[in-house]
Amino acid sequence: MPRKVDHGQRRREITAALARITVKGGLEAATFRQVAAEAGVSVNLVQYYFGSKDELLLAAQRHVAERVGRRFRAARLAVGEDAPPRDTIRAGLGVFLPRDAESRETTLLFVAFFVAALTNPTLYRPEAREVPDRLHGFLAEQIRRARAAGEVSHGVDPEREATILALLAAGLGQSILGGIHTPDAAADLVDYALARLFDPDASAASRHGPGLTNIH
Amino acid sequence: MPRKVDHGQRRREITAALARITVKGGLEAATFRQVAAEAGVSVNLVQYYFGSKDELLLAAQRHVAERVGRRFRAARLAVGEDAPPRDTIRAGLGVFLPRDAESRETTLLFVAFFVAALTNPTLYRPEAREVPDRLHGFLAEQIRRARAAGEVSHGVDPEREATILALLAAGLGQSILGGIHTPDAAADLVDYALARLFDPDASAASRHGPGLTNIH
DNA sequence: TCCTTTGCAGTACGGCCGTACTATAAAGGA
DNA sequence: TCCTTTATAGTACGGCCGTACTGCAAAGGA
Numbered sequence: 001m002p003r004k005v006d007h008g009q010r011r012r013e014i015t016a017a018l019a020r021i022t023v024k025g026g027l028e029a030a031t032f033r034q035v036a037a038e039a040g041v042s043v044n045l046v047q048y049y050f051g052s053k054d055e056l057l058l059a060a061q062r063h064v065a066e067r068v069g070r071r072f073r074a075a076r077l078a079v080g081e082d083a084p085p086r087d088t089i090r091a092g093l094g095v096f097l098p099r100d101a102e103s104r105e106t107t108l109l110f111v112a113f114f115v116a117a118l119t120n121p122t123l124y125r126p127e128a129r130e131v132p133d134r135l136h137g138f139l140a141e142q143i144r145r146a147r148a149a150g151e152v153s154h155g156v157d158p159e160r161e162a163t164i165l166a167l168l169a170a171g172l173g174q175s176i177l178g179g180i181h182t183p184d185a186a187a188d189l190v191d192y193a194l195a196r197l198f199d200p201d202a203s204a205a206s207r208h209g210p211g212l213t214n215i216h
Numbered sequence: 217m218p219r220k221v222d223h224g225q226r227r228r229e230i231t232a233a234l235a236r237i238t239v240k241g242g243l244e245a246a247t248f249r250q251v252a253a254e255a256g257v258s259v260n261l262v263q264y265y266f267g268s269k270d271e272l273l274l275a276a277q278r279h280v281a282e283r284v285g286r287r288f289r290a291a292r293l294a295v296g297e298d299a300p301p302r303d304t305i306r307a308g309l310g311v312f313l314p315r316d317a318e319s320r321e322t323t324l325l326f327v328a329f330f331v332a333a334l335t336n337p338t339l340y341r342p343e344a345r346e347v348p349d350r351l352h353g354f355l356a357e358q359i360r361r362a363r364a365a366g367e368v369s370h371g372v373d374p375e376r377e378a379t380i381l382a383l384l385a386a387g388l389g390q391s392i393l394g395g396i397h398t399p400d401a402a403a404d405l406v407d408y409a410l411a412r413l414f415d416p417d418a419s420a421a422s423r424h425g426p427g428l429t430n431i432h
Numbered sequence: 433t434c435c436t437t438t439g440c441a442g443t444a445c446g447g448c449c450g451t452a453c454t455a456t457a458a459a460g461g462a
Numbered sequence: 463t464c465c466t467t468t469a470t471a472g473t474a475c476g477g478c479c480g481t482a483c484t485g486c487a488a489a490g491g492a
Contacts, residue, residue, distance in 0.1 A: 248450065268451080
């Protein structure tokens with residue numbers, strides 16, 4: 001077996017090129033030719049490593065999910081293994097609020113694939129729901145922990161609160177991309193929502209979290 | 217001026233055909249040929265009424281915004297001019313939770329255009345933000361009304377609560393399209409969120425709204 | 433050393449794309 | 463009546479698309 005090349009590495013290079021192309025131009029600009037040019041390889045090489053367009057898109061979809069997962073694990077690690085639920089939730093939600101170019105790229109790809117999956121049966125696969133499911137599960141678990149510790153009222157339903165927070169984070173991510181909210185305004189809203197959840201009887205607007213910018 | 221035809225009507229027929237094509241196949245399937253075939257006219261006629269692809273897409277974008285606006289006004293009318301804020305909000309949010317084919321189509325087009333606008337400068341226009349802005353303004357106003365009437369705590373911030381509710385509705389709409397939530401589950405979540413807002417000290421899960429299915 | 437496999441480039445093909453151009457039937461105005 | 467304008471179809475063109483096919487340099491195994 002001569003001239004051994006790390007296939008995983010090559011595939012990652014190509015899906016990364018696809019990501020860059022998609023950021024400027026959308027998924028419909030992610031053609032074999034454009035991606036190959038961006039990656040600095042021939043069109044045939046993309047075909048060689050992915051076979052068909054559908055396979056390329058599926059691989060890119062997985063690539064994005066992995067990137068979100070990695071960012072998520074990094075955020076949990078940064079906040080500490082056994083941080084209080086509120087801080088853990090804050091950190092987890094922050095993953096979906098893009099601040100730098102890399103997270104903007106990840107977020108945009110994520111929503112682009114989500115919307116594409118609505119009309120493209122090839123992209124409509126159970127794995128696509130994995131990220132939202134895991135976020136929801138994570139939030140629900142943290143809220144249950146908080147409730148057990150008496151940090152939130154017994155009236156709150158962890159499942160429903162988790163869904164609301166997950167949709168809030170996803171929506172804020174999209175809003176930031178669309179220029180409707182700044183990352184700071186989005187982080188402020190997350191803090192406000194958490195204040196309403198954890199300090200329901202306080203004047204929610206006046207005291208929320210340690211500050212604006214350390215959600216990242 | 218012979219053979220007078222209602223241009224507005226023709227344009228509406230064609231943008232409606234574009235909507236149907238987009239539902240099956242996404243915006244990238246909305247080509248002149250496909251749209252013309254769906255509308256039962258020649259390719260040239262589409263060009264005749266819209267000039268270029270960009271103009272066609274812009275017109276379709278406006279068409280969708282108008283449809284959302286019409287649904288919204290109908291919902292407000294259905295609930296009554298001076299209904300209590302909580303019911304008015306419920307009705308307004310229900311506009312974004314698709315139940316039938318027509319509202320699914322509208323919702324899908326709306327998110328498709330939103331995502332497309334993220335990477336297509338032609339579609340990134342101030343009017344695109346009009347629908348979310350109006351929803352936010354509507355919600356903030358209703359919450360202010362409720363606060364003035366003592367129906368919600370003075371601690372709530374109408375602006376931020378409005379943003380959270382708007383993002384919740386938008387996110388739930390997308391979730392329904394993606395098969396993550398059923399319309400009933402989404403309506404239940406809206407009721408839960410409203411219960412938390414209007415009855416913060418009650419056991420929120422156990423009493424929310426008049427029932428599941430009369431958000432539509 | 434030589435052969436086989438691997439990694440890659442180049443080219444070609446059929447198809448769809450947006451768009452420009454031409455033709456023409458019909459209908460109101462002169 | 464005839465002419466001009468309008469609404470429509472048809473066709474043609476250059477370009478990009480995904481994909482299949484051919485060719486070839488290089489490197490490990492025999």
